[in-house]
Amino acid sequence: MNHVSRRKFLQNIGLGSSLLSVSGLTLPSNNFINSNNDQKLNVALCGLGRYANAVAYGLESSNYCRLSGLVSGTPTKAAEWAKNYRVPSQNVYNYQNFDKIISNKDIDLVYVLLPNAMHKEYVIRAAKAKKHVIVEKPMALNAKDCEEMIKVCEDEGVQLAVGYRLHYEPTHLEIKRLGQEKVFGQVRYIEASLGYKTDAPGDPNEWRMKKALSGGGPLMNLGVYCIQSARYVLGEEPISVTAQFGPNTNKAYFAEVEASISWQLYFPGGAVCSSVSSYNFAIDRFYAGADKGFFELSPALSYGPFKGRTSTGELNFPVINQQTQQMDEIARILLTNQPLPTHIAGQEGLKDMRIVDAIYKAAKTGKKILIR
Ligand code: NDP
Numbered sequence: 489m490n491h492v493s494r495r496k497f498l499q500n501i502g503l504g505s506s507l508l509s510v511s512g513l514t515l516p517s518n519n520f521i522n523s524n525n526d527q528k529l530n531v532a533l534c535g536l537g538r539y540a541n542a543v544a545y546g547l548e549s550s551n552y553c554r555l556s557g558l559v560s561g562t563p564t565k566a567a568e569w570a571k572n573y574r575v576p577s578q579n580v581y582n583y584q585n586f587d588k589i590i591s592n593k594d595i596d597l598v599y600v601l602l603p604n605a606m607h608k609e610y611v612i613r614a615a616k617a618k619k620h621v622i623v624e625k626p627m628a629l630n631a632k633d634c635e636e637m638i639k640v641c642e643d644e645g646v647q648l649a650v651g652y653r654l655h656y657e658p659t660h661l662e663i664k665r666l667g668q669e670k671v672f673g674q675v676r677y678i679e680a681s682l683g684y685k686t687d688a689p690g691d692p693n694e695w696r697m698k699k700a701l702s703g704g705g706p707l708m709n710l711g712v713y714c715i716q717s718a719r720y721v722l723g724e725e726p727i728s729v730t731a732q733f734g735p736n737t738n739k740a741y742f743a744e745v746e747a748s749i750s751w752q753l754y755f756p757g758g759a760v761c762s763s764v765s766s767y768n769f770a771i772d773r774f775y776a777g778a779d780k781g782f783f784e785l786s787p788a789l790s791y792g793p794f795k796g797r798t799s800t801g802e803l804n805f806p807v808i809n810q811q812t813q814q815m816d817e818i819a820r821i822l823l824t825n826q827p828l829p830t831h832i833a834g835q836e837g838l839k840d841m842r843i844v845d846a847i848y849k850a851a852k853t854g855k856k857i858l859i860r
Pocket of ligand 1: 701
């Protein structure tokens with residue numbers, strides 16, 4: 489697709505206007521990667537929504553991936569995508585015939601970009617079709633489902649990654665280094681928050697507002713980034729949590745999911761991370777206070793470009809396409825049949841979902857909840 493027609497295509501589907509502003513494996517037994525033997529991973533996108541557009545756009549600049557397949561429940565959209573991205577018709581599936589992908593040697597990996605409640609089913613079906621899988625955040629609706637997804641992928645000899653785009657982003661790699669190498673001494677306090685204002689009265693058809701499809705509100709959608717950043721800056725796992733639901737300002741719209749939620753994670757080294765995620769106001773920032781200084785970002789957790797400083801100066805790192813970088817890093821590992829590092833594998837999503845489960849429990853009970 490040329491630049492103009494791609495931009496028109498993205499405008500038509502609404503990307504950029506309402507896109508949300510908005511992460512110990514054994515080696516796979518199967519060596520089925522890259523049947524074309526051309527050093528590119530053949531990727532099928534499953535669920536052609538807003539974020540699939542961002543990933544497809546990122547794939548256009550990828551050195552190690554190719555958009556080779558589509559899975560969609562909307563035939564007209566699938567046809568338009570197939571044309572725009574030159575995907576052959578035999579590589580286009582719907583949710584009914586998806587399992588036939590097992591016999592398609594031109595697809596190496598399925599990227600699941602569906603509403604949260606569908607992640608588990610499609611990860612399991614992709615794994616049973618002997619395809620590697622990337623699943624979007626949140627990995628599933630709860631930790632138990634994540635455990636099942638990991639087990640099936642292990643049993644099928646495929647690798648499972650979570651789409652944690654910030655794990656490859658230079659500014660985030662730097663705050664991880666500043667925290668874990670204690671460049672400003674021990675980090676004692678973190679604030680990491682992400683929220684945006686939904687348009688009142690809001691789209692009644694938006695799956696994010698339906699608990700059965702989303703599993704919850706801004707915590708499921710945005711809170712994962714706050715939890716992630718605290719974990720990788722500290723290099724520790726939280727041991728307990730307290731949490732509070734925010735006020736429900738629009739009871740009709742927030743009938744099924746929380747409007748806002750705040751929580752405090754307590755880490756074994758003594759650090760505390762305080763966060764809020766919201767559909768009621770915009771916030772996008774990260775702050776770490778340490779013994780000998782601080783470092784902070786705002787914007788911090790969205791698509792950026794990120795802006796940051798430390799107690800000794802500005803943080804200036806190149807702006808990259810987060811999706812291209814993520815896909816290339818994952819593909820380089822899969823193409824050489826190496827195990828994915830744990831920080832982007834299914835285990836990482838499981839850790840986050842254990843914390844999410846504990847946050848909801850803490851908010852519902854008003855008690856401090858231990859995280860196993
Ligand atoms: P969208 O609503 O834009 O797209 C979801 C797509 O899933 C739809 O377009 C549709 O595609 C398919 N679908 C199948 N069944 C349903 C259903 N019952 N209701 C709605 N859609 C359905 O969602 P997003 O792209 O914003 O989010 C998808 C996933 O990506 C979520 O898990 C989200 O958390 C994650 N995400 C990650 C981001 C990141 O930065 N990493 C940013 C935004 C989202 P089709 O018509 O082709 O079947």
